[in-house]
Amino acid sequence: MWTYGAAKALGERAAWKFAAEQPTLDLSIILSPFIFGPFVPGFPFPAQSALSSNQHIYTLLIGVIPPPLPPSFCDVRDVAKAHVAALTAPKATANVEDKRFLICGGALIWKDAIEYLHQARPELKSRIPGLNAAFTPFPGPPTTIDTTRAKVVLGMDSYRDWKETLGAAIDALLDAEKTWGSV
Numbered sequence: 001m002w003t004y005g006a007a008k009a010l011g012e013r014a015a016w017k018f019a020a021e022q023p024t025l026d027l028s029i030i031l032s033p034f035i036f037g038p039f040v041p042g043f044p045f046p047a048q049s050a051l052s053s054n055q056h057i058y059t060l061l062i063g064v065i066p067p068p069l070p071p072s073f074c075d076v077r078d079v080a081k082a083h084v085a086a087l088t089a090p091k092a093t094a095n096v097e098d099k100r101f102l103i104c105g106g107a108l109i110w111k112d113a114i115e116y117l118h119q120a121r122p123e124l125k126s127r128i129p130g131l132n133a134a135f136t137p138f139p140g141p142p143t144t145i146d147t148t149r150a151k152v153v154l155g156m157d158s159y160r161d162w163k164e165t166l167g168a169a170i171d172a173l174l175d176a177e178k179t180w181g182s183v
Contacts, residue, residue, distance in 0.1 A: 012029060012031075015027060015029065016029075016097060016100075026091050026092065026099070027092075027099060028086035028087075028089060028099040028100075028101065029099065029100050029101065030079065030082045030083055030086060030101050030103060030150075031100065031101065031102050031103070032074040032079050032082075032102075032103045032104065033070065033072035033073055033074060033104055033145070034053045034056070034069065034070070034072065034073045034074070034108075035052070035053050035073070035074055035075075035076050035079055036053055036054055036056075036057055036073050036074075036075065036076065036108070036165050036166070036169045037054075037075045037076035037077055037160075037165050037168050037169050037172070038076065038077070038168040038169060038171065038172040039172050039176065044179075045172075045175065045176035045179050046176065047180070048176075048177075048180050051173075051176075054169055054172075054173060056069065057113075057166065057169045057170065057173060058173050060110075060113065060114065060117070060128050060129065060170075061124070061127050061128065061170070061173060061174070061177075062127070063127060063128060063129055064129065065110055065114075065129050065133055065134075065135060065136075066110055067136075068110075068135075068136045068137055068138045068139075069138060070138055070142075070143065071107040071108055071109050071138055071142045072104050072106070072107055072142060072143055072145060073104070073105055073106070073107070073108045073162065073165065074103050074104055074105045074159065075105050075159065075160035075164070075165040075168070077160065077168075078103065078105060078156070078159045078160055079103065081156070082101060082103050082150060082154055082156055085154035085155055085156065086099065086101065086154060089153050089154060090153070099153075100149070101147075101149055101150040101153070101154060101156075102145050102146060102147050102149065102150060103145075103147055103150050103156055103159070104145040104147055104159070105159035105160055105161065105162065105165060106159065106161060106162055107142035107162070108162040108165070108166065109137075109142075110135060111135050111137070112162075113162070113166055114128055114129050114130075114131065114133065115131060116163060116166065117166070117170070118131055120163075120167070121167075121170065124170070
């Protein structure tokens, strides 16, 4: 996970350096935490080995508690909305980083997710970890991410909450699972 974060940071720095050297380039960067949610409608489902961040939610469906990760997340549909809004955002000023947007839907805590699924989706109880499962929480409180620029410039004034995102991801994963054969 730390290597992935470092690669993202280095990639972003390279993109901003390139943008600074290309005065006609109008670059926007959307920075989100873990992205969860449904797959793109009308496209083939991903293979079980290609679930990206949704793999963490899928581990719940196979009875395993995901590793302790930073709990910040964003619904994939909100990430898409931010990208579309960035296409029409005003061109950056001399500071190209005026178009660097942090987005976040809040925190998704695995213990809360399991408790919610037991209550809201009782048909999944035999598949997901039990309510008394041993959790290793991420150390410390969830990080607060300042999404003000995305709100002001992109109009991102609300995000899907973790329950809606979790439910949509679970539904999509159950549908995808049917295409994988025996799991």
